[in-house]
Amino acid sequence: MxxxxxxxxxxxxxxxxxxxxxxxxxxxxxxxxxxxxxxxxxxxxxxxxxxxxxxxxxxxxxxxxxxxxxxxxxxxxxxxxxxxxxxxxxxxxxxxxxxxxxxxxxxxxxxxxxxxxxxxxxxxxxxxxxxxxxxxxxxxxxxxxxxxxxxxxxxxxxxxxxxxxxxxxxxxxxxxxxxxQGRPEQASLRGELSAFLRPQVWFALAIVTFGFGGVFASLSYVTPMLTDVAGYDPANVTLLLALAGVGMTIGNLLGGRLADKALMPSLYVALFALALVLGIFTITAHSKVGAAITIFAVGIAGFMIGPMMQTRIMQKAGGSPSLVSAAVQSAFNTANSIGAYLGGLVIAGGLGLVAPNVVGATLSVLGLSIAAVSGVLDRREQQQQPVPVPA
Missing domain, CATH: 1.20.1250.20 (MFS general substrate transporter like domains)
Structure with a gap:
């Protein structure tokens, strides 16, 4: 590199x-x-x-x-x-x-x-x-x-x-x-905005918003989960969050490598794994060892998605990638807001401190569903492309 x-x-x-x-x-x-x-x-x-x-x-x-x-x-x-x-x-x-x-x-x-x-x-x-x-x-x-x-x-x-x-x-x-870096050739605001006319760009932003929202629904409330449910001393939470960070680092590197080999199949696997791990977290949150292992796994599965989606949206933007590439970060922060809000909503509703994991798993399944629709559109576009006639 x-x-x-x-x-x-x-x-x-x-x-x-x-x-x-x-x-x-x-x-x-x-x-x-x-x-x-x-x-x-x-x-x-x-x-x-x-x-x-x-x-x-x-x-x-x-x-x-x-x-x-x-x-x-x-x-x-x-x-x-x-x-x-x-x-x-x-x-x-x-x-x-x-x-x-x-x-x-x-x-x-x-x-x-x-x-x-x-x-x-x-x-x-x-x-x-x-x-x-x-x-x-x-x-x-x-x-x-x-x-x-x-x-x-x-x-x-x-x-x-x-x-x-x-x-x-x-x-x-x-x-x-x-x-x-020379100035982008034929760069214009109209050209950058035109990328948002592509349906696949919006599908990509939706996958980030809902799929990644699952991560934030859980991790926004992971501290009370670790202390009040798993039974950890508050002094140990920083180390556990660092463990989640190690998982994020591994997931990020793994996601980049898998995306270069097979982007959409890898994205399906990552979103499915995230939904599965968040679902399991509703059970393992009651165990110190189980909770530690699971937040590490959430970090891996969740952050595999980042480089995949950044690459995906640049591919779908055509020759005007800058604005949509930046919009991914807005989508990540929207995911943060939605996930944290819905996670807090179920806690306030009396469903318990592990309930945000159910919300997270549901959001990840929704992200996976949107990714599946986007993949179907990919295949249709490929089928509609003219087959080159041999000379």
């Missing part, structure tokens, strides 16, 4: 850390701002809204920029947002700066996926995309636990100061390692 992918992975590591470490330092942030923990939760919401808004908006505004310039601009905005957040005087400014830090998230991954694919031969494109996302999954293994520990020992501002430094390292790596 090209060394240039390291620059993309560093950027992804910083983005993954800032997105998820907020959950680990939320009590310290709430205390510093003098607000309740539920109110401090708007810092998480603010970032997610930034991702949803920024992915299509910034990609559309920068459609004529070279992709290397786009990557540098997005990582600079990311670094600025995290620096300002570390200096926030109060909750209101904090939410605004978290929104700012979230804006470049999707646009960075959208441009990064296109760049990663362009650096390798066609048969290795999904693998290259998975190498970029490796930074995101490693953030859950290394960045989030260490960032949480730093926030607890030194203060949450130090955590986001370090995140801003990671952003500077990523900028330097992009400058040094990413080869010159």
């Amino acid at each position: 090209p060394i240039a992918l390291l620059a993309l992975a560093i950027g992804a590591f910083g983005i993954g850390t800032t997105e998820f470490v907020m959950m680990g330092v939320l009590p310290q942030t709430a205390a510093d701002f003098g607000v309740s923990i539920p109110s401090a939760g708007y810092l998480i919401t603010g970032y997610a809204l930034g991702v949803v808004v920024g992915a299509p908006l910034l990609t559309a505004l920068a459609v004529k920029l070279s992709r290397k310039t786009m990557l540098l601009a997005m990582m600079s905005l990311f670094t600025l947002g995290n620096t300002l957040f570390a200096l926030s005087p109060n909750q209101e400014f904090g939410v605004a700066f978290r929104f700012l830090a979230g804006l470049p998230h999707g646009a960075f991954f959208g441009a990064g996926a296109v760049v990663a694919s362009s650096l390798v031969k066609p048969g290795d494109r999904a693998k290259a995309v998975s190498m970029m996302f490796l930074g995101l999954t490693l953030a859950n293994v290394v960045g989030v636990p260490l960032g949480t520990l730093l926030g607890q020992q030194v203060g949450w501002r130090a955590t986001f100061g370090v995140v801003a430094l990671i952003g500077l390292v990523a900028i330097a790596a992009i400058v040094k390692l990413i080869p010159h």
Whole structure:
């Protein structure tokens, strides 16, 4: 794999850390701002809204920029947002700066996926995309636990100061390692938007929203599941979440390799495995050993889907991949919102702390069903293509 992918992975590591470490330092942030923990939760919401808004908006505004310039601009905005957040005087400014830090998230991954694919031969494109996302999954293994520990020992501002430094390292790596990227030929906003006229693009976004929503329905409530159901001490939860992060890393790398060999069959297997594992989690959540093994398996099955869908949607976008590639990140965050909301709904309805796993399994089956329909359309399109006549 090209060394240039390291620059993309560093950027992804910083983005993954800032997105998820907020959950680990939320009590310290709430205390510093003098607000309740539920109110401090708007810092998480603010970032997610930034991702949803920024992915299509910034990609559309920068459609004529070279992709290397786009990557540098997005990582600079990311670094600025995290620096300002570390200096926030109060909750209101904090939410605004978290929104700012979230804006470049999707646009960075959208441009990064296109760049990663362009650096390798066609048969290795999904693998290259998975190498970029490796930074995101490693953030859950290394960045989030260490960032949480730093926030607890030194203060949450130090955590986001370090995140801003990671952003500077990523900028330097992009400058040094990413080869010159000329402006996309015949790039236009109309051309990028035209990709959304393709039904398969919408099927791909729906697969991400519902299929991946199953992961978030479960993992959003995994801490109370581990403590109140499995019986773990709260002090051990960080290690268990790191175990889930290891599973995510393995799943991401495995998904990239399988997608290059047989994308749609691999996607069917991944979604089926995710539904199965989440269903099993309703039983194994009552056992310490069973719960640990299962959240590891959820990480593997769930994050196999990421590089598959990023590659799939770029294939279906034709010659205008940037905007739809960024839209995948909006779909992932929509999946986060839907999964977390439905998981909370069944808990509030008195169905118990393991009920979100049933929701997750159901969402994954829905994602699998949409993938099956998309696969049928693929076969019909292939059958309708004219057979070349020998000369």
